[in-house]
Amino acid sequence: MKDDGEEHGESARRGPTSADKVLAVLSLFSAERPVWSPEGAARRLRVSLATGYRYFNTLVAAGMLEKLHRNRYVLGPAIVELDRKVRAADPVLKLAQPVMERLLRRLREPAAILLCRYYRQKVMCIHQETNRSGEPVSSYERGTLQPMFRGATSKVILAHLPPRIIVNLWRDHRREIAATGMGPSFEDFKAALRALRREPVNVATSEVDEGRTGIAAPIFDANGRVNGSLSIVLLSPPAGTRAVARLAIAVQAAAREIERSRGVTSDKGSKK
């Protein structure tokens, strides 16, 4: 499977490589099931018990897994270390963070600012800033995924995705798309996207967290492709149309600011 839902799986003459299966162990771990044993993983991956132990040992050696107890392994500290490197290397994050802080400081009401991006037919949160430390304003924190068709943050990205990906999304999520009202046919879907594209921001309520309202603007890269989105999430419904309009202008301005400062550290730089 490629980075989006390409390749229906036609000419795959060779099976998954050994390293593929070792890496597949990592994706067994989830919030619901954060602890695995070599035995359980071996059964799940259809390999022998001995191989299960071998996989776990190489992952432990790499720090990607950690032995908690006898038969209990969890995701390891190497992941924490790697994520630090991801943060340090992410140019968009580096540019966006101060902008997000400034935007948040202008808001009086309880709110969160989100920076998100496309990833494998979903949208992932890259960073969240909030002005409420106690109760979380949004559950949509770094590393969390949301479906492509729910929430302002997702939809504003969806609207600007390149046609190739749109086709794949339609192919793989027809049912879900229809359920969210973007029409039963591909033409309806494209029309819905065109409509979304006409608005500079997207506003949606209770699509990610109950009672929360998201106001999202797209962020484009130097080539005019969507890079992600910037959103304001409000704890309580906004006072009125004027309040929403004010916030919509603010997110847009912030998104433009991120785009503007982009040029400096852009990837189009030195080629060799």
Next chain:
Amino acid sequence: MKDDGEEHGESARRGPTSADKVLAVLSLFSAERPVWSPEGAARRLRVSLATGYRYFNTLVAAGMLEKLHRNRYVLGPAIVELDRKVRAADPVLKLAQPVMERLLRRLREPAAILLCRYYRQKVMCIHQETNRSGEPVSSYERGTLQPMFRGATSKVILAHLPPRIIVNLWRDHRREIAATGMGPSFEDFKAALRALRREPVNVATSEVDEGRTGIAAPIFDANGRVNGSLSIVLLSPPAGTRAVARLAIAVQAAAREIERSRGVTSDKGSKK
């Protein structure tokens, strides 16, 4: 190499496995060199160019790498997703975070609270809370490593590490230990550790960040082993001995609080 500096490498009859080398690609990426090409990695890992491409492809397929451009790959979104799972699954973090927030709220001065743990002969920051959003109080953020012998946060953990690990540390870092004044001999080192252990907290200045003072207390697990440390980092030198004493009591209390609430979600729970 095991999880600390064990195994001098004596009976390793088999070389590194394929998956080992694929995972080794990830550790090439660093803050100084966050972008790699299959060619560069292949040269570095002493494999052919074709194999370099193969490794990169399996890592991209797993989302652990992402193709930025033609010849430029960076660490990928799967790492961000995995780190989210690590955070969600970490019982210590879950217990500590509210305690850290409460502790921070009691402080008037610019400060940060750190939660750290032992990892491969170093100490890694797991979480930081700070009351200064603009300028960072401490550079020691999540995923960052510090040497075992510098900083209050590290030393308070070092003091309580099990003998086996202490021996390995001495074996692998004799030079560095001597440089930090913990004596030229192993006996001196052990004496220094005993002295550290006598104090309930450790205080150190300018050992991690210039001008910052750290005040750290150990956190023990249900079996009495060091699990990590909790630290207050002050932006400016503390007013006087009384101020330090007050803060020392506060971190200790917070550490005890984390230990107390531990019982509920401890790993000693349900066995099968």
Next chain:
DNA sequence: ACCTATTTATCACATTGTGAGAATTAGGCG
């Protein structure tokens, strides 16, 4: 539409990953 650097495919060979089972270790419980 070119042109070159990048990336994939081909293929033959040997390395090594694999499963089954034996041997060992380690932890919990009496």
Next chain:
DNA sequence: CGCCTAATTCTCACAATGTGATAAATAGGT
């Protein structure tokens, strides 16, 4: 303190697959 069983490693033989060298194809930039 030492058993006892589950967990983990070891051994080994075999075939699968990872590998390098080279050719073919692809994709970006000009």
